[in-house]
Amino acid sequence: MFLKLFSTKRSNLSARSVHFGKHFHHPNPEDIAFSSICVNLRQRKWKYLDQILSSNLTNSLVNRVVSEFRMSPDLVLGFYKRVGEQKSFSPSLECVCMLIHVMISSKMYEDALISINNLMQTMGYSHLEVLEGLWDSYDSEIWCPNVFDSLIRACTSFGALNSAYEVIINLRTEKGFHVSIHAWNNFLNHLIKSNELNSFWKKHAEMISYGYTENIYTYNLVINALCKEIRLQEAISMFYQMLKGGIYPNVVTFNMIINGACKVSNIELGLKLFRKMGVMSMGYINPNSITFNCLINGYCKLGDMKNAESLKDEMTKRGIQPNLITYATLVDGYLRKGCKKDAFMLCSLMVDKGIALNNVVYNSIIHWLFFEGDITTASVFLSYMIKTNICFDKFTNSILVTGLSRNGYLNQALDYHKWLVLKNLVDKDRFLENALVYYLFRSGNDNESVLKVKQVLDDMIDRGLDLDTITYGTMIDGFSKQGSMSNAIRVYGDMIKEGKKPNLVIYNSIVDGLCKNLSVDLAKIMVDELKKLGLFDVVTLNSLLNGFCANWKVNEALNLFFQMQEAKLVNKVTYNILVNFFCKIGSIQEGREVMEMMVDNGVIPDSITYTILVTNACKSKVDCYSREDVIELHDDLVVKGVKPDGQTYDSIVGPLIDEESFELL
Template sequence: MTRASLSALNPSLVNSANFYGNFITKLPFSSSSASSLQTIENSQCKPLLNPLYNLLPETRNPNKIVDLISSSLKQNNSQLTLLQNHIKPLIPHLGCHEITRVLLRFQSDCSSALTFFNWVKNDLGIKLSSHNYCYIVHILAWSKNFSLAMSLLCELIDFVKDCSNCEDLFESLVSCSKDCNFDPVVFDMLIKGYVRKGMVKEAIRTFTNVLEVGYLPSVITCNCLLNGLLRLNFIDQCWLVYEEMGRVGIRPNSYTFNILTNVFCKDGNVDKVNEFLERMEEEGFDPDLVTYNTLISSYCRKERLNDAFYLYRIMYRRGVVPDLVSYTALMNGLCKEGRVREAHQLFHRMVHRGLNPDIVSYNTLISGYCKEGRMQESKYLVHEMIGNGISPDSFTCRVLVEGYGKQGRLVSALNLVVELRRFGVSISSSIYDFLIVSLCREDRPFAAKNILGRISQDGYVPKPDIYNGLIETFCRCNNVADALLVKAEMVRKRIKVNLVAYRALICSSCRIGCLSSATATKWILIKQS
């Protein structure tokens, strides 16, 4: 219909249309305000039903925004960028209701729905509502795009957590499921999302709500929940979840029982393990390697080696072959009781049965020998592991160096460090700190300073406490001149000299009769304070 015919029908309509057209053109978010589009927040407005809007061109008619976007999506996803320039005056009318309408139109085309969702969120900068998130999660889950659905669900959990109002996401997902295709797997995903975020209370509440509305979470989801509860030490809740699983008919699997075995061990109810294992067998599950290793480790920690070795023998009878974890746990238990020779024999038995020891196995034995002061055996094991292509780690080096230090054999410790470095083993700064501090305690400041000078060339940066301790040791040995040299180096490197070091300098200077040095140091201290 032309403007002339409109005028003939009703001039007042034309005036009204002109008024609304001019009004929209003059809005602050129209053609000249492209930047403001990126920050405008989403409104909860309903679709505008003013019939006068239908007299405007489509690109200025708020009632047509959903049709325009849908049409562009159907043609080509890349058309959204071009469309954005044509409908700038309409962008402020793109509220959560309109966003939902577009998403629902493309619920069978998850690619287009996701493109639109990301366009609104990233390109337009519109603040999406939790319901918009729920709809896109439903659409992606229905299309079996579970990884993306899970990612957006976790994003939604963070979004709701940061808001002041504590929205129930389960209720939101249920509410949105009435309008679109949905897969109950989203409820499993919500439980897993809460567990992933460490929000186990919300996960338990969601688990309960899911059961109340008649859906059954998968055993994998239940295991995820049990694992999260165990990790945060919510032992009682683990058993409540397990009882609920039995009540509603969710059949546990071997992973469930392995988690519950860990619960038993963490709760200290190792005595009830046999009863639990019997129940496990009644359910049709035989204890596997993980079950046995969990129990053996727990028995060894509680110094019940007889029970641990009983399970070790049972494993062979039941056709479960012990692995490195089994042997290392038993070796560790023996070493804690001072039975290192027996642990070493078990180590050889493990090797003869075809298992290659790893760094943990070697460290267990080396640590056991070091605690007994048998450094020669420890050093032999270090050479053996290097020969087998296993490089000592920071734990290995620290145990050996501290073992020599306890025997007062710091020279041997230093020689070992030099030898390890020759093998290409990285020495941590904490080991160097230990050596320097130990030499200072033995009043051997020149040896400590010599080491400090050598390792500083390799990039070692000593802590201020190392320098201050060195000053105190020189002063204790009445070597004030060397202490002042260390102090001068600290000043040059802009490292603060502490009060104890200053006092040591003053006392040592007075003790050897060097009053001028003591007075100068005192004035420096007064000036700094």
């Protein structure tokens, strides 16, 4: 009995021994590390955590910890920061994607964007590889689908618009996943910012074809694109389409249309919308500082400073304080009109109000001072910028280089450009180099200027910059104006070899150069070829017309003129060329007849027309214009709306009128 009992217990103990053996197996190192990390992370024992992470760290272990603490993003980020400090460990794509999922789910979008950018720009993964990593680690029950919107946003943030579009299409066609309307809006917005308007319209139509419903932001993008293309009526139609669809505009909608109207000098339309904002939005929308600044800018561009100031006062009455942009716009407006005193008084008022002048205000002042040739005062303001530690930006540098060059200080402009290159402060857009080339060609010293142009171009090439279409066009135009057509044609040939496509401006420079250098027959052949390609405009034809007149090819000139009239490709320059031609051969009367034709066709003669007719009438030996005839001609032109050229009036007409008045006395 006793033995039987013993044997039973023994068998039970054996069984329990076997049973316990299954549960108390030897744990693997990763489980131990995971448990230790979790304990220390929860208690925020960072020193102990660092000791654990210094060894046996794997991507799978990191992923387990990230998943475990996904509801505590701050702990995940703290953990991940310490993981990144381990030099012996390199996180995998899956590892970083898990972290991104956590951040997006916790609405930490900016942190997520930094991680996505790091994957593509530092770790070298392509946008589609990142997409695969995010997709493979995506669980719709745990993670947020906004992660794919963030990938698109990351692509657009550094200008990779094609990559953003590929992500959208890949998700749709390969994964059967539709990104949100917000992702589409972000992509479309960057197309507009990049001035890729043709692509914008195509992609917008594609988005609509997929069945997306436009929201207020989509409509605003469409209105913005229409305003950029100066299609204001269509923008307003889109505005009413929004209302019909039950989508109410916001202040951004109004501001874009008002700004679009002001940019094309249709200030009346902008003001009308401004006054009706409350009614059109059923009282929900009021103008803000941007609305006022758009209108003030519109009036300043027209030189109407009285209405601009009136709007600034209305702004204050409505409780909206004029800001730095308001004052900067007004300062620029006064300077544009030549009212330096008013501009400087406004700057003093800004300082009194505690609004510090920034580089935008200084740039505007210095630009217009250079434009007027006031180098001394411009230098004073540059000194103020330096003394007050206001940094020069790329616009300041452009203003300095172009301002010095325009006013004949080319050596100083070249030296300043050389200093900017040395300090690595020159953008790769070639603006400064093209400006230098332009002014060097117009400096008057042909041989010296060509040598300095070569130095500028050599410097560009040494810095890895190829010559762009503007550079080639500037050189072709410069050589053409110098009369060096062989060099112009050579540069044109180099341009073609480099695969650069000439534009109409370049062709017009060549045609003009040929016409002015007694090669009008060759110019006509070129124009005929351009017509076949549809590459011509009124400038092209005016150059040829002027060439015919200069070479006394009267029949060809008249035939071309009538063809231009029939095609409605005539402007003031066209008529002035003919007026000048007839006056030069002494036929003032025929010149006046052309001027009458000009008026009949709705083209108001200008000061150039005035100077041509009055000057030639005064010295005509064919039509024998008397003093009275010249004064009568002056009066006739003024009646027709011509503003007399000051110098011509003072030297010719004024003395004749004074002489006539003296004789009457």
